[in-house]
Amino acid sequence: MIIPYSFSMSNIKIVYTFEVQNREKIVYPIFLDEKTVSLVSEGQAVPPNWTALENCQCKVCPLIKERDPYCPIAVNIDRLVEYFKDIYSIDMMHITVVTEERGYFKEAPAQRGLSSILGVIMATSGCPIMNFLKPMARFHLPFSTSDETIIRSTSMYLLTQYFIAKKGSKPDISLDKLNRAYGDVQQVNIGMCKRIATVVKKTDATSNAVIILDTFSQLLGMEIDNKLDSMQSLFEGIQI
Numbered sequence: 719m720i721i722p723y724s725f726s727m728s729n730i731k732i733v734y735t736f737e738v739q740n741r742e743k744i745v746y747p748i749f750l751d752e753k754t755v756s757l758v759s760e761g762q763a764v765p766p767n768w769t770a771l772e773n774c775q776c777k778v779c780p781l782i783k784e785r786d787p788y789c790p791i792a793v794n795i796d797r798l799v800e801y802f803k804d805i806y807s808i809d810m811m812h813i814t815v816v817t818e819e820r821g822y823f824k825e826a827p828a829q830r831g832l833s834s835i836l837g838v839i840m841a842t843s844g845c846p847i848m849n850f851l852k853p854m855a856r857f858h859l860p861f862s863t864s865d866e867t868i869i870r871s872t873s874m875y876l877l878t879q880y881f882i883a884k885k886g887s888k889p890d891i892s893l894d895k896l897n898r899a900y901g902d903v904q905q906v907n908i909g910m911c912k913r914i915a916t917v918v919k920k921t922d923a924t925s926n927a928v929i930i931l932d933t934f935s936q937l938l939g940m941e942i943d944n945k946l947d948s949m950q951s952l953f954e955g956i957q958i
Contacts, residue, residue: 728752730818732858734835737812738828744801746835750842755852757842759794768917769793776909778902780846790844791906792913795836795924802832803918807926815860822860832927834860840906840931847902853878867934868941868949872896897942900935907932 730750737743749758767773769792771783781789807829815822815834824831838858841851853874859866875896879889890896911925911932918924941948 729758730755730856732838733816734831735814735816736828736831737814738805738809741805746798746801748835748838750838750855755842755856756844757794757839759843765793766796766917768913769796773916774909774912776847776906778847778905779909789913791840791848791910794839794843795910798832798835798839799914799918799924802828802921802923804921805923806921807923809923813861817858824861826861828923829926829930830861832923833930834862836924836927837931840910845906847899847906850875850878850899851903864934864937865949868938868946871900871938872942872946872949893942893946897939900939900942903935904932904939907935 730752732748732750734746734748735743736746750756751758765788769788771779771781771787771789773789773792775781775789779789805828807827809828811826811828811831813824813826813831813834838855841848841855854870857870859870862870872893875893876891879891883889907928910928914925914928
């Protein structure tokens with residue numbers, strides 16, 4: 719099964735292929751606008767009811783139904799949720815990810831592969847809470863470990879602060895705002911799990927994939943609270 723999509727040659731292309739034993743192979747392409755790093759989506763004429771903004775709306779969501787009647791993340795993961803609604807978290811998959819630069823392969827439970835692709839979609843769907851994660855999505859690292867996620871998140875954030883300082887504003891070197899931002903991300907993860915549960919009743923692969931993302935968010939928060947002590951040894955003795 720290949721998900722149909724039209725795209726511009728200038729788009730950033732990430733193609734996930736999921737193979738589960740005794741099931742049809744799913745080829746799921748993602749296209750990101752090269753300039754805005756926003757998900758390029760063909761959209762749906764009428765999104766399904768479970769994607770309505772007020773259905774399990776996240777506590778931190780700043781959107782209002784009069785202007786945004788549907789949750790942008792839910793609309794953009796609807797197709798993925800539908801294709802994986804009969805798959806359990808522990809079902810083993812052969813997962814391939816291909817970008818313009820390189821390819822990745824991993825044999826892992828369904829929840830691990832889904833957490834990887836959901837991380838990209840959720841960051842680029844237009845959710846105001848998740849927008850700060852676009853730079854990470856632009857340089858997507860499939861199947862990243864918790865340590866890799868911590869390094870990438872803090873590095874991207876500090877690079878953001880560099881550009882803020884370059885414009886003459888005060889940068890947040892303490893990472894306080896990053897910690898708060900990931901606290902909001904956790905609220906989005908909770909909301910999405912509740913929302914998915916309203917449409918997927920029997921299996922848990924997609925919900926558990928979001929829980930994995932939420933675990934990374936929680937770990938990052940703890941690391942910031944601990945002044946990134948677990949990472950400090952990597953930089954000891956470095957002088958520039």
